[in-house]
Every structure is written in C-alpha cells, then in structure tokens.
Amino acid sequence: MVAVAGPPGSGKTTLCRALAERLGAPVLSYDSYEEITGWPPERVSAWLARGAPLDEIPVPGLAGDLARLRNGEPVRDRDGGGTLRLPGTGAGRPVIVFDTLLGRAHAETGPLIDHLIWLDLPLDMALARKLRSFTTEARRDPSAASGLLHALDAYLGRYDTLLRPTYTLQRDRVRPGADQILGSGNLPDHIAETLGALTPLGVPATLSLEPR
Template identity: 65%
Template sequence: MSGPAFVVAVAGPPGSGKTSLAEALSRQLGGAPILSYDAYERITAWPPDRVADWLRRGAPLAEVPLPGLATDLAALKRGESVPDRARGGSLRLPRGEPRVALFDTLLGRAHAGTGCHIDYLIWLDVPFDVALARKLRSFTAEALRDPRAGPPLLASLDAYLGRYEDLLRPTYAIQRQRVRPGADLVLPAAPLADLLAAALPALARVLPAAAAEISR
C-alpha cells in the first residue's frame, strides 16, 4: 500500500508520559514510526538570559529552533523514510495498514511549521507537580542505575531546579495555554494502561483502517 500517513501527535509537559504513550501506541499500530521533537529541539541549549528574553517577548513559538523537524515530518507523512535522529537508523511506515506515523512533541498544533501536518492530537493533561515529580525521578533513576553518574546528574538536577520557577514553569504554562485547546483528545493523569485504553478506541473512530489492528 502507498499514500500519505495519518499523523497522530502526543503532547504534554515534560514528565507527562507522552513518550511512553507514543511507544505503546506504536506497538499497537504495527510498529508505527515515532518522530521525536526532543531529537531536533535546540532551545534547551539557550542560556537562561536568552530564554528569559524570549519569555518577555511573548514566547513566539516560531523562534523555537527545530532544524529539520518540519521537513522530516512532512516527508514521513508523504510515506518517505527519514533519519531516526533519536535512536539511529531510519523511520519508515510499516507495510500495509494502518498507515500511521506518531509524533512525540511539546508544541502540538501551536507550532505552525509542524502543527500543519498533525491529523490527530492527544494532550496529556498532567498537573505540573506530578510532571515535575516524574522528571525528578528520571534523574534519580539514572543515578541509581549507575552510581558513577551521580555527581554529573546531581549538577544537572541542580541546574534544572534552579531554572524551574523563573524559566521552565512559565514555559510549561504557555505550552498548556496554547497547545491544549488544539487537542482532539485530552487525557488526565493516569497509568499507561488506562491512557492506552482511552486512546485506542478514539483512534479507531477517526482512522477506520486502524480498527482491525487495534482490536487484535
């Protein structure tokens, strides 16, 4: 089969579980490829004063540096293979139906360059304190896996918390304000199995070709 892909985006604040849900959906949808915003973004490399200035100017999303992301998403939607910048190798649509591509993103339809390619948007509506706790646990989990990584991880954690109140949390508030209203499906904080159980029937309704695959 050939033809364009149906792009399902999963968005939410960092720590909301969007990557986990995208991976679970991929397994249910015949290995649908996942394009990851995090593999392209460069804003986290900005110094704090540049982020602060960006926030003061209203946080224009068109200025978020995402080199190559819109081009790769458009190509994947057309059915072309693109580099997997997150894991290496290539991303390509599976043979047959459903022709679905997943997009793990922070910006949803609010970012003009990539949002125009989204056919269905899932927003994970996780409270900031829960998202923060999950983010912090990612630091501690890594340190527990490899005690030698403790000191640099502690420095990264300190830097993250140092920027959280004045820079990061305001950014996440803007994200929720601008991205959530464009969602086709809003899911509250819940275990992954419950999120999947809510997302799959919704996708089956808008993508009939996926219904047989989802029901297996």
C-alpha cells in the same frame, strides 16, 4: 499523524513508545530536533519577555522530515539511529506517532497532525516524575550520580523563573488544540482510550506488529 503533547514528565515518550509498539508505527520526536534547551538562560528570558513566540523555537529539519514520512519516504532516525518509515500496507491506515511539546500551536508542524492527544498532568506531578527520572538514572549508574546531581541542581535552579512559566504557556497554547485530553490515569487505560478515538479515523483498535 498521531501527536502526543504535554509538559515534560507527563509521560509523552512512554505513551508514544507504547502506541508505536501496538500499531507498528514509527516515532518521530521533537526532542531530537529542538535547540532551545541549548540557549543560555538570558536568551530564554528575553524570549519569554517577548511573549514566547513558539515559531521562534529552532527545530531545523523537523517539518521536512514529518512531511517526507507522511508521504511515504524514509527519514533518518535521529533518536535511535537507523531509518524511520511507514509500516507496510494492511488493514487500516498506517500511523506515524509524533512526540512533541508544541502540538498544533506550531505553524510548521501543527498542520501535519491528524489527531492530537494532550496529557493533562498537573505541573507538580510532572515535576515529581521528572525528578524521579534523575534519581532513577543515578541508582542505575552510581558512577554518574555526581553529574546527575549537577544537572538536577541546574534544572531546579531554572524551574521557577524559566521552566514553569514555559510549561504554563505550553498548556495555555497547546491544550486548546487537542482532539483528546487524557488525565493522570495508567498507561493501559491511555492506550485503550487512544485506540478507541483513532478507530473512526480508520485505525483498527488492534493491529499486527510490523517492523518499523
């Protein structure tokens, strides 16, 4: 289980997808299970005031699906539809890629992680990338620009009081548990560094692609 963590906008999903393509691995995403983004702001504020216990973040079904996938059982792909399963046997150990915000700091899913990568992008750069995702989507579909502008305004309106404090807590709690910390380099460098770190775990630096 190779997990990638970092603040929103750090490039977690991009790196996870690239690793999955390189290793022929399934990707399981925390975002497909979490429910905290549906909480009203006052509930998030109360959670922060209590010290933001990570185990109170609702992710129903996530730990069970991770465990089943590790055991070789197929699970439903909540993100892309279809089914997630381990790749077939071949040279080296099969890999699961886990796209997560919580890393080893989450009691239910942390123990299932074999190698944790932290993307150490400064919060201002992560914010810029997050904002770029809104503008990119608006350029792609101008008819959706009004809704995206509303979403962007809501995101920025919560950033100082709710989002940035949460991302700071995430860095303080998740980063120390990482096996590998990657900075703001480019994607090919991150892939090469990750594959090099996985080699001692029995994962070859180059694998033939297999259907996921």
